[in-house]
Amino acid sequence: MDEQARVREIYQRLQRESANWEPTSLSYFKGEPFKALIAAMLSAQTREEQTTAAANRLFALADNPFDMLKLIDEQIYEAIQNVQYAEPKVGYVRDIAERVAANGGKVPETVEELVEYRGVGWKVAVLTLAVGYGRTEDITVDVHVARIGKRLGLVNPATKQPPKVNEELKRILPRDMWPHWNALMVQFGRNVCLPTYPRCPKCPLNDLCPKIGVDRVSTR
Ligand code: SF4
Structure with missing residues (x-):
């Protein structure tokens, strides 16, 4: 062969x-770039079921960048505290929400732009594009x-x-x-x-x- x-x-x-x-859980955020980006960032060093639970708790409080910016850090921390490195990730959530809000609510569609965000490396960027936008160049x-x-x-x-x-x-x-x-x-x-x-x-x-x-x- x-x-x-x-x-x-x-x-x-x-x-x-x-x-x-079992299907992979990030597929729950298929076609929703902002949620896919936040969930992909939260997933770093964290088991999938914990990531999904944390992301869903956070999205129950705010499911778009504008509402997320209204949350205080303690609310974000409480929602995501079971993921690894929850404290720095509170800052990453806020930074992502600020940048996406400043971009009119639109998550960038290139790896190069996404890796400029705090807490977003190559893997998170590629995962976001795949789940959020169905982009599969990588x-x-x-x-x-x-x-x-x-x-x-x-x-x-x-x-x-x-x-x-x-x-x-x-x-x-x-x-x-x-x-x-x-x-x-x-x-x-x-x-x-x-x-x-x-x-x-x-x-x-x-x-x-x-x-x-x-x-x-x-x-x-
Ligand atoms: S379990 Fe992994 S290493 Fe073993 S045969 Fe299958 S693919 Fe290969």
């Missing part, structure tokens, strides 16, 4: 399997995308920076896969290709995967 056929087979098998897995790279890409031999094991992982993946994955790759890897990484003990014996990709860097596997 050549590499393009292997990639296509990986994708098709995972798409079939994904019907059995693949959102998180720990699941990077880890699984390396195990599958799609990404160089030495590559560390998310933008570089994105470039390597875009060279090998056909364009139609880019919009779905992050969510697929997040679901797969939570259910099968786990960080420390991947479930290789039960993995639908077992025969397609070189298991690069995998030392120990789960027998469950």
